[in-house]
């Protein structure tokens with residue numbers, strides 16, 4: 001086997017990768033679940049540990065030659081324990097969905113009842129949506145937000161729990177801009193003898209540095225992804241207590257996964273090390289400050305924000321009063337080099353492909369060094385795009401402004417061709 005560079009052996013793939021690098025550099029990434037992983041994380045992902053089979057757990061594998069992959073898995077676990085003050089950690093889930101699946105399989109039987117947040121109110125597919133395994137294998141019920149405040153309706157959570165008697169209550173969201181009261185969820189779960197699972201995929205980075213209340217010690221199971229506010233490689237993790245060690249370990253392997261992605265676990269270890277550094281807290285503080293300024297500026301332009309604002313890294317805009325759909329907005333913004341996603345809003349009347357909402361977030365912009373001043377400029381650019389979404393020439397002009405702004409905040413210079 002000769003060492004032929006990617007560029008030579010597969011110019012099409014090489015080219016597409018570099019086009020993606022250029023896209024990420026030259027546009028405003030405002031999809032709330034996306035981020036720019038650090039150089040160290042990117043480097044750690046691209047390594048030969050991807051060749052290694054390592055079913056099992058450190059020091060108890062089903063294959064030989066695991067001494068070096070054991071080092072990275074142990075480091076990753078220890079660092080998560082420090083970061084979240086956790087007792088038990090599993091860093092093997094390939095994704096957030098698989099982390100959730102493993103928790104369900106460890107604690108529930110098919111047909112058991114789960115109670116999660118409605119997808120259109122901000123919940124996640126794997127929290128019981130009928131189109132996901134979680135809604136087909138389990139009997140699922142949902143709670144949502146209050147129509148007036150658009151914040152979680154705890155009377156509804158309580159009453160639904162009382163009616164359906166869930167074996168597990170799931171808290172956590174993909175499009176909920178407010179802080180989550182894990183204490184209240186714990187009380188309700190406790191009263192009805194249900195397990196509590198907190199999916200902190202979106203807010204993990206904030207939780208890690210105490211800028212959002214932590215569910216550790218309150219929820220029986222905590223799941224997360226590692227690539228959103230946590231800014232690591234793509235993947236998932238589970239946090240719990242020693243009591244659930246065996247059942248969770250078995251649920252991941254051999255329950256739902258085979259060989260762990262050891263190269264990704266190496267990169268997760270790097271991500272957790274970075275998250276333990278003081279700069280990570282400063283980063284998360286800026287993520288929040290940026291989201292607040294962005295929300296305030298958008299409100300000045302007459303945008304209607306779900307729940308009236310944000311406590312975290314994301315903002316959900318209800319576009320109904322602007323006469324636009326989420327799809328219209330997403331499409332026009334992308335032409336201007338601004339990436340955000342159409343999103344359902346509470347009490348949504350449109351399909352998930354069209355939607356009445358737009359979700360935007362600040363994690364990626366903040367990673368490239370943008371601060372309050374840039375948020376003000378960006379709010380104005382968003383306003384301009386959404387005021388005239390069909391003005392192709394106007395969109396091209398805004399595209400140029402976006403490119404110039406991005407040039408002032410370079411990212412991934414080490415990936416120059």
Ligand code: DSN
Pocket residue numbers: 033096124174
């Ligand atoms: N797709 C993720 C998000 O955008 O929030 C959730 O899985």
